[in-house]
Amino acid sequence: MSNIFNNIPSDIPNEIFEDIINTKKLRIERIVSKGQSSPETGWYDQEENEWVIVLSGFGVIEFSNGNKISLKQGDYLNITAHEKHKVIATSTDEPTVWLAIFY
Amino acid sequence: MSNIFNNIPSDIPNEIFEDIINTKKLRIERIVSKGQSSPETGWYDQEENEWVIVLSGFGVIEFSNGNKISLKQGDYLNITAHEKHKVIATSTDEPTVWLAIFY
Numbered sequence: 001m002s003n004i005f006n007n008i009p010s011d012i013p014n015e016i017f018e019d020i021i022n023t024k025k026l027r028i029e030r031i032v033s034k035g036q037s038s039p040e041t042g043w044y045d046q047e048e049n050e051w052v053i054v055l056s057g058f059g060v061i062e063f064s065n066g067n068k069i070s071l072k073q074g075d076y077l078n079i080t081a082h083e084k085h086k087v088i089a090t091s092t093d094e095p096t097v098w099l100a101i102f103y
Numbered sequence: 104m105s106n107i108f109n110n111i112p113s114d115i116p117n118e119i120f121e122d123i124i125n126t127k128k129l130r131i132e133r134i135v136s137k138g139q140s141s142p143e144t145g146w147y148d149q150e151e152n153e154w155v156i157v158l159s160g161f162g163v164i165e166f167s168n169g170n171k172i173s174l175k176q177g178d179y180l181n182i183t184a185h186e187k188h189k190v191i192a193t194s195t196d197e198p199t200v201w202l203a204i205f206y
Binding site for chain 1: 104126129131154172177178179181202
């Protein structure tokens, strides 16, 4: 057993991406952000669908159609493959823990 | 966008199982318990692997080898297919929200 809030460093100069499960069928990833936006330039344009939930902190996702969605604790979203998006803001006060399921 | 903690009734006479995503490759399910154990008799003996995380409350899972694992907020566990298990306790004070990924 592990805890999703464990092993979060006090300094987070760069976003942290960690696989929890990685099989052919799906990948479960923990992402920890603190003030970062990503990717640095352009958009995420992914081969896989992504279901993502914010477990602490908050983040704002922008889509290429201009929609901006702010996610706080417990908010979740399904991003279909090739739906271009980026993270334009995350909390600077506390770590934002995202759980992302790629499938 | 939805929130995993929304639409939790104040009375939970039976556990609530709801699909969030259901495709051929995976199923994401929210389970809400309040004091229940499950299944009523016997064990869960599943065809699929299950990755499960507790998002509020707590629950205790027993395995057929006698191991008992207590999960509180943020604790997660991978249960492989056909690993017999059951939930022997959940919080009676507050709803326990489980997020389960079957793959």
